[in-house]
Amino acid sequence: MDQEAQNTKKEIPDESDIQENPENNEKVNAESETDEKVNEKLTKKVQDAYSQNEDFQDKYVRVLADLENLKRRQIKEREEAVQRTRSQIIGDLLPTLDAFQMGMQEVEKDESTKNIFVGISMAYKQMENILGEYGLELLDPVGTEFDPKYHEALSHQVSKEVEEGFIIQTIRTGYKMKDKLLRPASVIISQGSKETEQN
Template identity: 30%
Template sequence: MTNENKDDEFESTDAAFEDTAGDDQKPASVQFTESRDEEMERLRQTAESADKRVLMAQAEAENFRKRMRRDFEDQLKFAAVPLVNDILQVRDNLYRAMESAGDDPAVAGLKDGVAIVAKQLDDTMAKYSIREIPALGELFDPNFHEAISQMPSPDHAEGMIAHVAATGFQMHDRVIRPSQVIVSTGPAS
């Protein structure tokens, strides 16, 4: 490089420096402090944001664990529902047998024996939190009852259950079979 080129280079650098200095009227030490403070603030915000994301991920993972545990417990609690539904059909048949026997003295002993077995079955189901859903004379509730018909009834107000066709059951707090009922439309007009 020649001396002229070097002088031109220094002049252009000096001019660039003067232009930059003219834009910001602050000394270099103040600019450095502000940029460092801005950088620290940006890093602090980034760290806070990362902390929030970590906390949210931890909370989400904990909620997932709780949900999985609750689902698993529910599966265990209600695993016997298919078996219970089959046993309920046997129970229904025992009660039908007692109804069909009537008051005939010839089958009174057999009827008493069937009643004892039905009572034992009901007690066993109660031990496992399986209980009847109250229906006759109750207000119709679609969460527990299935209306199969309606009929006028002088003994029951409108919306009350006048007859139970099939007894409903719930296990713990879950309906496993709704009561099949006939709902009263009130007294005949």
């Protein structure tokens, strides 16, 4: 056993042997320097990966936001294009509505054309209802105050019944679609009574 203990003792170097042996010191120092460099490199790679990940996440969020904005803009542009097209088509039909109105006024005067009047007025009402479903609104402002945004003054008349600045008669119906004016109503405006002007 003594021999085994001696052999084992020879295999395990003493701390004093390690400190005295410069080769061992260099190996230990080299290993610890290598470990530190590896740790530094790994730490830097991990930090770079985190930084890159944050950049990618930021870019991802921005791209998602841009995509949502693009979708909203496309929907809005599509709705505006549909509205613009409707306004153009309905604007082109306004002279037809005027022709219906004039035709109804003429045939209404004659008793012999009463059946024609009924037919024309039914067709006019039907067309008016269809266009109304697409957002067309009539401006027939008799009795309301004159508003240059929606009315076109053709003349002024003295009137005892209608207050000054209010509309007496609509000569041509105006139309608007949603908030967009397609055509102002052509109107005659009251000047009030002559007695009011003299006082």
